[in-house]
Amino acid sequence: MSSEQKILVVEDSETQALALAYALENEGIQVTIAADSDKAFQALMDSRFDAVIIDYHLPGMRGDELCRRIRQNISTRSLPIVMLTAVNTSEVSSIDSGADIYLSKPIDTEILVMRLNALYLKGERLPKEGRLEGIALRQAKILAVDDSPTYLAYLVNLLTDEGYQVFQAGSGQEALDLLKNEIFDGIVLDLVMPGMDGIEVCKWITHYQSHAADPIVMLLLTANENKDEMTRGLAAGADDFVGKSSDLAVLKARIRALIRRKFLQDENKRITEELKNKELETLRARAKQEVAEARASLVEKLELTAKELRISNDELVKAREVAFKASDAKSQFLANMSHEIRTPINGVIGMTTLLEDTRLDTQQADYVENIKRSAEALLTVINDILDFSKVEAGKLELEIVEFDLDQLIMDVGKTLDFSITKKGLRLIISKPDSLTTLFGGDPGRLRQILLNLLSNAIKFTMTGGIQLRIGIEEENDLTTVFKFEVEDSGIGIPQSAIGRMFMPFSQADATTTRKFGGTGLGLSICKRLVELMHGQINVSSIEGKGSVFWFTIPLQKSISKRNTKSEVLAPLTRGLTGRILVAEDNFINQKVALGMLERMGHKAVAVANGVEALNSLREMHFDLILMDCQMPEMDGYETTSIIRRGHTINSPSIPIIAMTANAILGDKERCLASGMDDYISKPVRIDKLALAIGKWLKPPVLSDISAKVRIDSANEMTALDDAKFHLLEKVGVGASRGLVSELVSNFIATTPQALNSMHDAIKAGKLQDLVSIAQALKSSSARLGAIKFSKICAGLENTHSLENTAVAHDLLEELKLHFIAVKNRLEQKAQKREDVAS
Secondary structure, three states, rough: OOOOOOOEEEOOOOHHHHHHHHHHHHOEEEEEEOOOOOHHHHHHHHHHEEEEEEOOOOOOOOHHHHHHHHHOOOOOOOOEEEEEEEHHHHHHHHHHOOOOOEEEEEOHHHHHHHHHHHHHHHHHEEEEEEOOOOOHHOOOOEEEEEOHHHHHHHHHHHHHHHEEEEEEEOOHHHHHHHEEEEEEEHHHHHHOOOOHHHHHHHHHHHOOOOOOOOOOOEEEEOOOOOOOHHHHHHHHHEEEEEEEOOOOHHEEEHOOOOOOOOHHHHHHHHHHHHHHHHHHHHHHHHHHHHHHHHHHHHHHHHHHHHHHHHHHHHHHHHHHHHHHHHHHHHHHHHHHHHHHHHHHHHHHHHHHHHOOOOOOHHHHHHHHHHHHHHHHHHHHHHHHOOHHHHHHHHHOOOOOOOEEEHHHHHHHHHHHHHHHHHHEEEEEEEEOOOOOOOOEEEHHHHHHHHHHHHHHHHHOOOOOEEEEEEEEEEEEOOOEEEEEEEEEEEOOOHHHOOOOOOOOOOOOOHHHHHOOOOOOHHHHHHHHHHOOOOOOOEEEOOOEEEEEEEEEEEEEEEOOOOOOOHHHHEEEEEEHHHHHHHEEEOOHHHHHHHHHHHHHHHEEEEEOOHHHHHHHHHHHOOOOEOOOOOOOOOHHHHHHHHHOOOOOOOOOOOEEEEEEEOOOHHHHHHHHHHHEEEEEEEOOOOHHHHHHHHHOOOOOOOOOHHOOOOHOOOHHHOOHHEEEEHHHHHHHHOOOOHHHHHHHHHHHHHHHHHHHHHHHHHHHOOOOHHHHHHHHHHHHHHOOOOOOHHHHHHHHHHHHHHHOOHHHHHHHHHHHHHHHHHHHHHHHHHHHHHHOOO
């Protein structure tokens, strides 16, 4: 019950009144006590109550008389009334006088509270005035439910004699079926029935009409009256609970009380209409005048409020525009900063990558390696700054690759070696005896966490040393859970500050920021990263003695061997060489890209902007474009759009890979939306560049094309029509035995040159030459049973009617692949004939 509810208790026994008030107040109910009917009625006139509890035997006016008086007053008519008595014979007169509930003394407080709650629940959904207009002029419609045919017939006759319109059901399910199609005022049902009992029916009705304005009233009948069954029934939504053994008059009275309460709203309305008089009309006129005055006042206030809202809206619009401009400025700043910083870093990392492949002595190689690692560490810091928007938006992503954990730890140590030596500290790394196995995870993010924790340890440690301990927490066949601990002998952290160490922009205190610097973002980012890796991070510290930061992360086991860089690049570039156009305005980055492409075996040309790129595409053939996005005169987005329109370019479908220094949210999507096929960010790693090129670069046209293209067995098996080839072999037996071999050898020998000639014809725009070659190949391939090959040739015959050569180029590429499949099948047939002959 709500603590706001107020109940009037009318009891002449002070002891019983105080006991009842104490029990109700423990339930959070505010109680007022009246010792007789007159005081009770005066209290009802003076204050608002939510319910009245009345003792039947009161001095002077009895409880049932007080109940009738309450029901006759328009202001108190709808109050829930509970009648209490120690004499069971008073139940019928109590209910007929207007009481909703009749309870015998001594009172069970728990039952009383439940019965009141049931009344409140239904009372809250009683219809508003006017919703039940005319309802009292009709019969109440009641559904009787009992699995006993004898008792059901008895109950139907009883209710019919009382003047109700009665329907009947012999089971809970039958009752529900009727309730779905008919509207009833009340339901009288047996508690114990096979299948769906009365409790379940009440629960279903309560759920079904949970928001109904005119809920059905429910009365449960049972052969065994006890508290447990009553509690279950009331909890299920029943309004009353009567034993089958009760006096017939009691059952009738209980049903009348329920129906009376349901029709109470309409009765109040009818009484109100009967009591209309001149005083009411005066009150109505006065109320009308007050409403008019209130309306006028409200209109005035609304106009004032509308004016204030317009001003506020204007201010909000201006503030919104300022916020959008600030957001756009922030995004533009991040994009510009990303481009301006990543461009020179791309040159540093790219040049050191190329320098590694030159002849270097041991010291030079070590210098180059340290330059590269330092540049990559700087790149990691830049990425943290540029990707902070991802942290705010919860969009941090992991890049799961294989890496050498032992090498990563060594690299971290080397990166920090200078800082440690400069402060006269020492770094002790302890780890399991062997960490040579590769692991699957995100090495960049792991390195970022370790560098952050170790850098903090160096920053806050004046003397002594720092320990990095790596241990194994758990291990199974697939995963190893590592625990990393960074312990220092620095200034430590106050216990009061430990709880906020991993919060953004938080440090131990303001003096820490002034003395040691820092933004307070590092540990917050570390926490997000560790949790993203399904790990945990925490810290323990003693102020003045040092701190231990630790985290655990699971890494996937790997059984693959470590490959050298040349071994990685070999399968990516083998057999895939082509002419590549590099559109890049930065001279150093041009040299980096050209050097990497030359190392992969490609022929490359570099231009400085989009205009030069378009001119180069008009003058010569390229197989792929590496496109920088920000260039003078014409940027990469506009250049790509012009290429894709194909008005002045011969190869509108040429693969275009964005190679940009921008690395913030939305850049990749913008590149793809402009028509580019793929995206790699600077600084460009040679292995990622090789992967991207290998994905989009098509196989070259070579005389021995079969050595460069892999055809799957399914394509080979369907490359030839075996029935047609077998028929050709039969013809060969009857005529010249060498006919089939000659046709096959000629096809295999001449087709590669024909394919090269078709490529040249497309490049030169000589489509008529292309058609002539396609016609010849169509006939020769069909004769051998290469039906798919012949159909593609037929498609190429129609290219003279196409406006651009992109479709012809695609068909030719498909034809090359099918030739390999046909060639392989023909060679298999020839080998089989030789085996049979031998």
